Amino acid sequence: MKSPLLLAAVATLATGVALAATADPNRTKILDGYAAQAKAQSPEFAAFSADRGRALYLGPHSGGKAETPACAACHTENPTAQGRHYKTGRAIEPMAVSVTPKRFTDPAEVEKRFERDCPNVLGRACTAREKGDFITFLASR
Amino acid sequence: MRFSIAATAALLLTGNATLASEFERVPPVTHAATLKECGECHMAYQPGLLPAAGWTRIMDGLADHFGDKASLPPDVAADIRGYLTRNAGGGDGQLVRITDQRWWLRKHRFDPTVWQRRTVGAKGNCEACHRTAAKGLYEDD
Numbered sequence A: 001m002k003s004p005l006l007l008a009a010v011a012t013l014a015t016g017v018a019l020a021a022t023a024d025p026n027r028t029k030i031l032d033g034y035a036a037q038a039k040a041q042s043p044e045f046a047a048f049s050a051d052r053g054r055a056l057y058l059g060p061h062s063g064g065k066a067e068t069p070a071c072a073a074c075h076t077e078n079p080t081a082q083g084r085h086y087k088t089g090r091a092i093e094p095m096a097v098s099v100t101p102k103r104f105t106d107p108a109e110v111e112k113r114f115e116r117d118c119p120n121v122l123g124r125a126c127t128a129r130e131k132g133d134f135i136t137f138l139a140s141r
Numbered sequence B: 001m002r003f004s005i006a007a008t009a010a011l012l013l014t015g016n017a018t019l020a021s022e023f024e025r026v027p028p029v030t031h032a033a034t035l036k037e038c039g040e041c042h043m044a045y046q047p048g049l050l051p052a053a054g055w056t057r058i059m060d061g062l063a064d065h066f067g068d069k070a071s072l073p074p075d076v077a078a079d080i081r082g083y084l085t086r087n088a089g090g091g092d093g094q095l096v097r098i099t100d101q102r103w104w105l106r107k108h109r110f111d112p113t114v115w116q117r118r119t120v121g122a123k124g125n126c127e128a129c130h131r132t133a134a135k136g137l138y139e140d141d
Helices: A004-015 A025-041 A050-058 A107-122 A128-139 B005-012 B032-037 B052-060 B074-086 B102-107 B112-116
Strands: none
Touching (some): A025 A107, A025 A128, A050 A128, A107 A128, B052 B074
16 A cells, blocks of 8 residues: 555656656556657657547547447547447446546556557557557546 | 336336246356456356356457457466356357347347437446346346
8 A cells, every 4th residue: 555645755756747647656657668669669759749649539530440430439529528338338437537547557457458449449559659648638637 | 317127117018927037136246357357348247147158159259259359368268267157057058148048038028229228228238227237136126
């Protein structure tokens, strides 16, 4: 268990970091990992962008399944609202970190879902930059 | 708004042939990996809702799971397969859908538009109508 004191210290440290719009150390670590990969893939990479993340989230994209032209197809256009799986009908907790603080804090879960969800929507895997943009967008909501 | 069982039963049931059902109550899912990995896109269905042969087919076909990719690492998949088949119920092992099993169809002879309601979305969204479905309680009270 983390002490409130430690969390407060981390929060103070993170305020100064432009990349991380959020104080959760696990989310910061996940974003840092994607940033390193993005840089390795393209030397021009500077920083993640919430705007690009929004465009990815809202689509519409082609290349994936017709029923899911955007992440919003299941996660709903308004990331602070409850989503719904287009096929199973199951409710999905809001993606916005402000509403669901545990979002993007478990690296294995995050990778697993990117691996499954990106091909459905884009017809291909997401790049490290897209993953970071997506999280940056939702961490700002 | 939740779709209440009492209301559905009153509105939609053609007859009320209340044979006691062996499925009124099935033991809840107690296996952590099954809850986590099979409870993301829909509720984690109780093992008692399908016969072992049905679960075997489901677990053999995770790469194309009703059109979705639901593949798992081999050790996790084996663990879940063991749990589901050891605790399986009865029914037709050729059918991989709970909602195609004869007992299920007998209990759910509703107007087809019910499944399209926004709050329901699919036959497999048991929780939309059975509030206590996650606990394995389906009896109507």
